[in-house]
Amino acid sequence: GAGVSQSPSNKVTEKGKDVELRCDPISGHTALYWYRQSLGQGLEFLIYFQGNSAPDKSGLPSDRFSAERTGGSVSTLTIQRTQQEDSAVYLCASSLGGKLGQHFGDGTRLSIL
Amino acid sequence: GENVEQHPSTLSVQEGDSAVIKCTYSDSASNYFPWYKQELGKGPQLIIDIRSNVGEKKDQRIAVTLNKTAKHFSLHITETQPEDSAVYFCAASNGNAYGGSQGNLIFGKGTKLSVKP
Numbered sequence: 001g002a003g004v005s006q007s008p009s010n011k012v013t014e015k016g017k018d019v020e021l022r023c024d025p026i027s028g029h030t031a032l033y034w035y036r037q038s039l040g041q042g043l044e045f046l047i048y049f050q051g052n053s054a055p056d057k058s059g060l061p062s063d064r065f066s067a068e069r070t071g072g073s074v075s076t077l078t079i080q081r082t083q084q085e086d087s088a089v090y091l092c093a094s095s096l097g098g099k100l101g102q103h104f105g106d107g108t109r110l111s112i113l
Numbered sequence: 114g115e116n117v118e119q120h121p122s123t124l125s126v127q128e129g130d131s132a133v134i135k136c137t138y139s140d141s142a143s144n145y146f147p148w149y150k151q152e153l154g155k156g157p158q159l160i161i162d163i164r165s166n167v168g169e170k171k172d173q174r175i176a177v178t179l180n181k182t183a184k185h186f187s188l189h190i191t192e193t194q195p196e197d198s199a200v201y202f203c204a205a206s207n208g209n210a211y212g213g214s215q216g217n218l219i220f221g222k223g224t225k226l227s228v229k230p
Contacts, residue, residue, distance in 0.1 A: 033218075041223075042202060042220040042222040043202065044220075045217040045218070048217050056217065059217065091156055091157070101147070101159055101162060102147070102218060103159065106154070106155050106156045107156050
């Protein structure tokens with residue numbers, strides 16, 4: 001597709017379970033970002049991948065959160081031992097390296113019961 | 114680090130009127146300022162952006178102004194239409210592209226715009 005694709009669109013899970021969220025960036029975009037959006041709030045930066053450089057993990061809220069990007073394309077955000085405060089919409093964006101027009105997917109709405 | 118403040122949090126206008134949303138930022142190194150429109154259940158959509166070497170940019174009914182000295186920037190929507198109703202976010206970055214933490218955007222908390230027919 002032409003845009004950033006995220007899956008699943010919705011995820012409901014029990015507290016303590018692990019979850020994996022997937023992001024397919026726009027083809028050719030070298031930069032990929034994960035953000036978190038809590039209800040009625042702005043977007044909170046989580047992690048940033050640029051090409052083959054080491055990712056910027058400065059926004060990850062705890063060591064339960066991790067992300068990887070395989071082959072410079074698809075990225076997976078993993079949350080281990082989920083807590084209720086992890087409930088939010090997780091948004092992925094990509095941009096063409098050197099240009100900062102970040103294009104967002106529609107997000108994964110994560111609900112922790 | 115950078116901090117972005119956005120006002121107002123809600124804005125209601127009559128169709129055809131203009132709407133103005135204002136943001137301030139704290140980091141004088143920030144040099145890129147995009148605006149996003151987010152509709153319910155969708156991801157934010159980039160609608161216009163401005164770089165710090167430009168004072169104003171216009172795209173049809175949408176314009177953005179930047180005052181680097183005062184560290185504030187504004188979104189102006191003229192001749193508003195009901196389909197302009199959405200949440201609008203401003204953001205700032207000192208991104209010089211490759212590597213490091215300079216690529217991520219710092220967002221304001223959003224403005225819910227309602228355009229009444």
